Amino acid sequence: QVQLVESGGGLVQPGGSLRLSCAASGLTFSTYAMNWYRQAPGKERELVATIASAGGSTSYADSVNGRFTISRDNSKNTVSLQMNSLKPEDTAVYYCNALRFDGIHWGQGTQVTVSS
Numbered sequence: 001q002v003q004l005v006e007s008g009g010g011l012v013q014p015g016g017s018l019r020l021s022c023a024a025s026g027l028t029f030s031t032y033a034m035n036w037y038r039q040a041p042g043k044e045r046e047l048v049a050t051i052a053s054a055g056g057s058t059s060y061a062d063s064v065n066g067r068f069t070i071s072r073d074n075s076k077n078t079v080s081l082q083m084n085s086l087k088p089e090d091t092a093v094y095y096c097n098a099l100r101f102d103g104i105h106w107g108q109g110t111q112v113t114v115s116s
Helices: none
Strands: 003-007 010-012 016-026 035-037 047-049 058-060 068-072 077-081 092-100 103-106 110-114
Touching: 003 092, 016 035, 016 047, 016 092, 016 110, 035 068, 035 077, 047 068, 058 068
Parallel strands: 010 110
Antiparallel strands: 003 016, 016 077, 035 047, 035 092, 047 058, 068 077, 092 103, 092 110
């Protein structure tokens, strides 16, 4: 059974930082591209960051480029999202996603709230 478990969310002031982590089990982690999505209240879920299966290629949404960094450790089956210079508009539930040609898996999400 595939499980993706996010952690690290919380309340942070504007300009602050958070680091999200996602621990994967039940899948061959190194064969999956890993993604972070987010969904704000009343909005569609959007792709925030992507990292290739081997970790050599990353991409970001324009709204977070230069502030967020995605990374992975295939030896520990984890993917992380370092979020700096957080803004109120970054407030959302953040989801970890594992994607391969034959399957897609989602975590349960972790809440990030940016507010003073």
